[in-house]
Amino acid sequence: MSKNTHNPLKLCVEVSLLLAWGMAAGVKADSKLPDTLARVKPSIVAVGTYLPKRSPRANFLGTGFVVGQGNLVVTNAHVVPELLDIEHLEKMAIFYRQGNDEKMQTATEVAVDKDHDLAVLKIAEPLPALKLGDAALVKEGQVYAFTGYPIGMVLGLYPVTHRGMVSAITPNAIPTLKAGQINPKLLRRLDVPYNVFQLDATAYPGNSGSPLYDADNGKVVGVIDKVFVQESKENLLSNPSGISYAIPVDYVTSLLKDKNLH
8 A cells, every 4th residue: 555545544533633623712702601691681672663552562674783772673664664654653662671571762873874775773771881893804704793683573572693705895786787677776776885784694674774783792893784775785686595694883883973962
């Protein structure tokens, strides 16, 4: 037998050690997430409407997260309904859990940036706030977490957390191959394009407005936004893909600053 022939047993041992090291490294990389998540969850709310005579009274439309001094909630603009049933006392509201108790607060929209699909709501009773990070520090290949309410009310008032790698930092809209596929929304976004974070994790419609954050320190780097971006990013597809996107948090920072919100 040739001296250069690999020993199958030795090779199996080496592969097993490499896999074990990789798994250990993965566990180590995520070791801070449980502690971070415990701090993040009290700042995550469901965003929707409340109507006293409706059944159910609460209607979840998306997710939001608390910022500033605890009285501001960031979400997607498309989560906020354009019209409310004022005649029957329908109001914007946020929903959250404190221990075993389910809570609700009415909310008022105080800022909106439709170009980046962002909205800010104001609430009366402060909640724990998340810190905003720097989107410029986000690199392709980094793994982040996001927490929200996928599938709306189906899973109840229990925020769910996913992890996802930043697969690409890519323009929010791409030109179409055929003139017939151009629409007014696409034209507007092609006029002033900006980059978004493309993730390899699956976000659902109820996740709209969820914070994308650093698992080590909980700082928010983006806002999950699947629906808005797909309208222009994947307009060539008859069925949108499972790819998810996030709006960089710098646009949240700019909106809060422009509206003098703290």
